[in-house]
Amino acid sequence: MAAAVFFGCTGIAFGPAIALVLLTVAKEPLRVIVLVAGAFFWLVSLLLASLVWFVSVRLSDRGDAALQRALLGFGAAVSVLLQELFRFAYFKLLKKADEGLATISEDGRSPISLRQMAYVSGLSFGIISGVFSVINILADSIGPGTVGIHGDSPYYFITSAFLTMALVLLHTFWGVIFFDACEKRRYGCLGLVVASHLLTSGLTFLNPRYAASLGPIFIITLCTGLWAFVTAGGSFRSLLKCLSCKQEDDSRVMTYSALRVPCED
């Protein structure tokens, strides 16, 4: 049962992420590098946020449980803001790299577009954030043990897995929207992304009342997904086209029957 829980929860939490990586990132070296560098940026932001929290806890009264919880909330909020700040920093770096790649390349276009980099960077933030949140829980789920024996919720593992999956997807969507907003200087969208990240993190404070936290988070994930899809240039028609897998005739191309060999005489 323990191994089943481990594999099940790992599949739930990282299934979409692994599928996305294997299908879209693994074959392209540049995207893999963007993925790893994004993870590095997220880690640095987490480091700084932990430092802030650690210092605040050290300076505070350890015995006061309510204060500690408030400090934890404060630490989480600082972490969210720092993550978004580092996402912005990563955007700046990728923009510069994009320009550099375009300069060096032969036809003036860089081998990877900024939109692709937005997607991969969002995915990288999502994966590393999800991994850091849930890997110790997954490692514990292999071993012997009983969940919630002291009165906590017995659904801890599976809800953690679902929350992680939502977080991975959310980060991917936020990456796309964020980079697009930075590119087009739509600061309203930027603020919305940060606000939705804060909201998501705040909703997890309602755990273990999972109906109140998981439901809204998944609704937010869905809406952000649609928003990211539209931002990336998708539309209902393009979705239909992709799903029908039909090769459309390009109206600019002449069909062969219209071409005739000029008469020899």
Next chain:
Amino acid sequence: MITFMNNSDSEEEPCNERTSLMSAESPPVPSYQDGLQASQAGEAQAHRKRRTGSSRSPNNIADGETSDSGVPVREGILENEEEELTLKYGAKHVIMLFVPVTLCMIVVVATIKSVRFYTEKNGQLIYTPFTEDTPSVGQRLLNSVLNTIIMISVIVVMTVFLVLLYKYRCYKFIHGWLILSSLMLLFLFTYIYLGEVLKTYNVAMDYPTLILVIWNFGAVGMICIHWKGPLQLQQAYLIMISALMALVFIKYLPEWSAWVILGAISIYDLMAVLCPKGPLRMLVETAQERNEPIFPALIYSSAMIWTVGMAKPDTAARRSSQQAWDAAEDGRENHRSPSHADSQMSERRSPVPTRPITSFEELEEEERGVKLGLGDFIFYSVLVGKAAATASGDWNTTLACFVAILIGLCLTLLLLAVFKKALPALPISITFGLIFYFSTDNLVRPFMDTLASHQLYI
């Protein structure tokens, strides 16, 4: 056994040895921030005119390519293409090193987490004689610093000895030494490793089977590493012996000594490779002067050979002096076969054949792999393995160190593409790794644990 870690010389010889990221003729790659700075007029003309969109259209460039007249222009275009290909190959080379480094680390971390033998304290090496079981912190720190001094001195002495032997052409001695070390690694350490793994999983194996398995593993390993063998098998063996060596270090180095040694060896690596009189730099330069590759038993090479050929005789002659890929090219009539395997050793045995001067105009690139010293593999794996062993059962620390090392490697390869000479691979990665280890273990772990206990997500 010490030789592997002595040669922590990581990156390539200068580009005229064709083992660097760029090919020999291309000018220095302009950095991303600067504009195009042409070091050769032809290249500047062609590229700049294309860039500024003046009268030269792409058609003219194509004409220039196919006609025989504008040789400087064609050279320029070829070099431009080489520049662009350099960048694309740069990313590919990074991945070609990410994969083996990741594999080595996975093997080490998997072993550390499952086989208890490598985390038990069972004595120390004679190179670290001072014990760390002391009551006071200051004494422990002093002992670890003394251990580090002894270990680094041993490494320096061995490296200098190796360089002297190489300089005075005592090849037989070096070969004998390397063969003895790899014999010990491939047979003795593998036997111990296999024994411990079998003990952990409570699997019984009789002696005849054991002898058969170890004998085959070791014999094929010796052949692959020191003679000829499929490239991927050679790479796999090099990864395995690096992992075994790293496991030995993780087991026998005391805790604080290990961290101080990691820091000290990255400083030593920096000095040995970059200082003019550094032993590793002298080794690399001597190898270049003699146009010989450095011993394959000490270097991991991610060779990927593409095709051959430019139509220019002098280019061909210059390239034929590169012994590394000649043997492979002789045996191949099919072009564009990526990931073609060739053992490093073959060029030392076979004489250098003259390369056929191809006369076709189509541009076929030649691709050299990137080389990384085995010492780098070993110390990366020691860092990540120690993080896995001692970070109180925490996977976050291990992963943070892993990402840090990969990013350090990426930055080192970027510097390599800019400077195009042998660079130390340890300093940046180990620095990032150490910073991330200590900060994740002391700062991030309590934060993430507290968040997880309340099921909070950031």
